[in-house]
Amino acid sequence: MARLIFLGPPGAGKGTQASLLAQHCEIPHISTGEILRAAVAHRTELGVKAQGYMDRGELVPDQLIVDLVHERLLQPDAASGWILDGFPRTVSQAKFLDELLESIGQSYDCVINLDVPDETLVKRLLSRGRADDNEDVILNRLHVYREQTAPLIDFYSDRQQLRSIDGNQTVDQVTAALKQIIQA
Ligand code: ADP
Numbered sequence: 308m309a310r311l312i313f314l315g316p317p318g319a320g321k322g323t324q325a326s327l328l329a330q331h332c333e334i335p336h337i338s339t340g341e342i343l344r345a346a347v348a349h350r351t352e353l354g355v356k357a358q359g360y361m362d363r364g365e366l367v368p369d370q371l372i373v374d375l376v377h378e379r380l381l382q383p384d385a386a387s388g389w390i391l392d393g394f395p396r397t398v399s400q401a402k403f404l405d406e407l408l409e410s411i412g413q414s415y416d417c418v419i420n421l422d423v424p425d426e427t428l429v430k431r432l433l434s435r436g437r438a439d440d441n442e443d444v445i446l447n448r449l450h451v452y453r454e455q456t457a458p459l460i461d462f463y464s465d466r467q468q469l470r471s472i473d474g475n476q477t478v479d480q481v482t483a484a485l486k487q488i489i490q491a
Pocket of ligand 1: 361
């Protein structure tokens with residue numbers, strides 16, 4: 308049983324690592340970005356509301372995200388563990404998550420921060436070619452990350468819940484470092 312939160316800037320490799328580790332631990336990988344992209348692709352009400360924010364590299368409003376996460380964590384497959392990737396992304400989302408977990412009688416084991424220098428991030432994102440991966444939008448996402456998400460590093464390290472990993476290594480090396488943390 309593992310309950311993990313993945314933190315890190317866009318392009319840090321959260322999605323790749325969260326997916327590998329979720330398979331290894333046989334728990335769901337819950338990526339708010341993926342859920343939103345699927346909603347946009349299917350033109351659901353959520354997708355229609357979220358698309359403009361995503362295209363500009365902004366965060367979608369908290370209310371849309373917190374309802375989505377609440378619903379997802381209540382699914383039966385999330386009862387035995389999960390990896391949250393892309394949530395929380397603001398201090399207010401982190402506080403919401405604390406309340407939500409308390410209300411459903413769960414808690415997380417630790418928060419994993421993938422550390423990667425900016426030059427590497429921009430290179431990786433430009434080569435990925437997702438719809439929101441053009442240069443202006445990438446720079447905006449990095450700016451939003453620094454302003455709104457990076458404060459979570461202090462938020463969780465003040466609570467001694469943060470583990471940082473050097474994300475500027477090969478995929479296999481990062482995976483090995485992660486497995487070491489969760490086995491410890
Ligand atoms: P990245 O790979 O850039 O970290 P994600 O796939 O996690 O991106 O998310 C893509 C987009 O979805 C974000 O730029 C943002 O608009 C939206 N999004 C995802 N998670 C959240 C969240 N927790 N709060 C607000 N917006 C979010």
